[in-house]
Amino acid sequence: MSRNRSSSGSSSRSSGTASSGSSGTASSGSSGTASSGSSGTASSGSSSRASSAADFPLSGLPADVAEPMLPHLEAAAVEMVREIQGLVPEYARPPESRYGRRMRWAVEESVRQFVDAIGRPDMDWEKVTAIFEGIGAYEARQGRRLDGLQTAIRVSGQVACRRFIKDARRLGWSLDTLGRFTESLFVFLERIAGAAGQGYARAQGEIAGERERFRRRLRDLLVMEPPASAEAIGELAASAGWPVPRTLAAVAVRPGPGDAVPVLPPMFLADWDAPEPYLICPDPDGPGRDRMLTAIKGTRSAAIGPTVPPARAALSLRWARRGLALVERGALPGKEPLRCLDHLPSLVAAQSEELLDMALGSRLAPLMKLPPHRRDALSRTMLTYMECRDNAVAAAERLLVHEQTVRYRIRRLEETLGGVMLDPDRRIELLLLLHHLVRLDTGDRRLSPAD
Secondary structure (H helix, E strand, O other): OOOOOOOOOOOHHHHHHHHHHHHHHHHHHHHHHHHHHHHHHHHHHHHHHOOOOOOOHHHHOOHHHHHHHHHHHHHHHHHHHHHHHHHOHHHOOOOOOHHHHHHHHHHHHHHHHHHHOOOOOOOOOHHHHHHHHHHHHHHHHOOOOOHHHHHHHHHHHHHHHHHHHHHHHHHOOOHHHHHHHHHHHHHHHHHHHHHHHHHHHHHHHHHHHHHHHHHHHHHHHHOOOOOOOHHHHHHHHHHHOOOOOOOEEEEEEEOOOOOOOOOOOOOOEEEOOOOOOEEEEEOOOOOHHHHHHHHOOOOOEEEEOOOEOHHHHHHHHHHHHHHHHHHHHOOOOOOOOEEHHHHHHHHHHHOOHHHHHHHHHHHOHHHHOOOHHHHHHHHHHHHHHHHOOOOHHHHHHHHOOOHHHHHHHHHHHHHHHOOHHHOHHHHHHHHHHHHHHHHHOOOOOOOOOOO
């Protein structure tokens, strides 16, 4: 067996690391190792090449110290893999599977790198750190924490120490030689653990970037017209890591000038850069209600669209934007987030303003001929009276006037408009016309601001 052999006892610890990583390698393959290696070079870099006997004590030993160890390298690797698989369930794969073979390769390669460093002052860390950067990256992509990999590294170190003690007795090593092996093992394990952590962190950053791209695509797909299929939404939502809710609502928002973009929980999909910014809020009538109100609390104005299935998010956004437009016109109240379904008459009337404007001159001609201040008071009283189911007392409370004032105005309206107010077939039409006149008309026909 030559020194280039793939397994090594001394490096058990490292091999353990490799083994945990090899699980990663199993999926990413050699090419994954190679790619992570280049970034490993960046992290370990030229400083690793400059390693000397001072920071890696095995470099100062005679090269022939390694010779008696070579026949035992494969057995050391097998022992490490066995113990790692016994303690880390996710690494317990059949030895002949692709995953198992890659795990074994990573262990043996790491062990070989450790043994090859004996008697060599120019220890090159690139290859072994590349392996473990790839392993760390694989763990991140599998959605696992680094605990399993850290356990594998620790177990490998324990196996290596046990074998070093046996070798010291078998080969008659001095305490100094055994100390150098042990100290070098700690250095080796620290390097590969650091490389695995760097690969893990880098992959997490890449995954976060990929997930954010999928989230943006999902957000755009949800509000697309015509609507996307439930299957397309579900597939993209899975890639984005976004659980598809049973219902959602779109919220049109208008941030204040210079306001910082708020940090929202991942359940929200937001587009703050759009000309008309908006949020997609899951379960707005259930658990998501309070979180939604918190998310839009800092905006200058906001309108909440109707609650819809995910495939109809575009409809919710369309009405939310119409509601926000009326808030910004001053036609609807904007102190609190506007719920569109609480203002149906005004929203419906706003979609037919031209037609309603033309109808005012014919349907309410006697009222429109009155002086503006009288017309405004009478039209506002009539709308409130009809909204209160023809209850003068309730209307007076809302208008902040005496109930006799309301009754007097209603008599005047009945005299002015004839039987229009009493005709059930004209009631809905009359309500729409009054909504338009009182709450939406911004022309000089109105004197008072909207409520």
